[in-house]
Amino acid sequence: MRHLVEAAEVSTGSAYRVLKFLEQEALIIRRSNGVVVPDWVALLRRWSEDYQFLHTNTITRWIAPRGLPAFLDDIRLAGVTDYAVTGSVAAATWQSYAPPRSAMVFVTDPETASDAWRLRATDTGANVLLAVPAYPVLFARSGKGFQDIRIAAPTQVAADLMTGPGRGPSEAQELLNWMGTNEQSWRRD
Known part of the structure; x- marks a missing residue:
């Protein structure tokens, strides 16, 4: 215990x-x-019933005016270290579903991150969601993903997609399928 x-x-x-x-x-x-x-999938699905990305965390909405590829470059190069990408962008590290239309990023300070990443605040049409996590432990379980961008653990990404906006639930299923066939590469003892 x-x-x-x-x-x-x-x-x-x-x-x-x-x-x-x-x-x-x-x-x-x-x-x-x-x-x-x-059955870790059943456990993850049960967790996602109580946890919802948009409601459990404190969310702010932003526009990356130069698009997501430039935004990902800004993440990599801007020097912000207290973040973890989740959602579609992170899932593409393991199982690409479709080109991401938006980015979901956990940060400790949305204002500092948005300045460093050249984001613009918005109420509508956001392509970036910055989330102050309800449970900061997720930063400890994050790691490097594609192009050296820090990503959340695959279990966190799956839960975020299950309850996230748009096509997130479909992407979550694809990620769960990948996780099921590649358990040795992501699961800890």
Whole structure:
């Protein structure tokens, strides 16, 4: 339990409550040496029912006036380090579905990131969503993706796509398919 609490960065009480709930939902099996997840896809889908990218996180909407390819160059070159790309752009690292039309990026400070990335605030027609994460632990689980852009973990990307805008749910299914056949390359012990 101690290891789980540290890894998840939650209180011991929260960890016990969540494990009890997941056990009641038959999504985990407790063993003397730890917890087993017999069906990680079912667990991920259940999580996405409670977690929703647009509602759980604090979202701001922006326009990358020079388009997404230039925006991705700005991410790579601008020197901002506290970010993690998610959604369609991140999913393309593992399983390309279609050319991304928008970008979803977790940041700790949207104003600083938007200035560095030359974004313009908007209420409509956004092609970039900046999200202050409700759970900052996702930065610790992010890593380098294509073109050295920092991306969220594939489980986070899948959950964000499941509840994200537009064609996100279809992209999530493609990513889940890839994850199922490439489990050894992304899943931690």
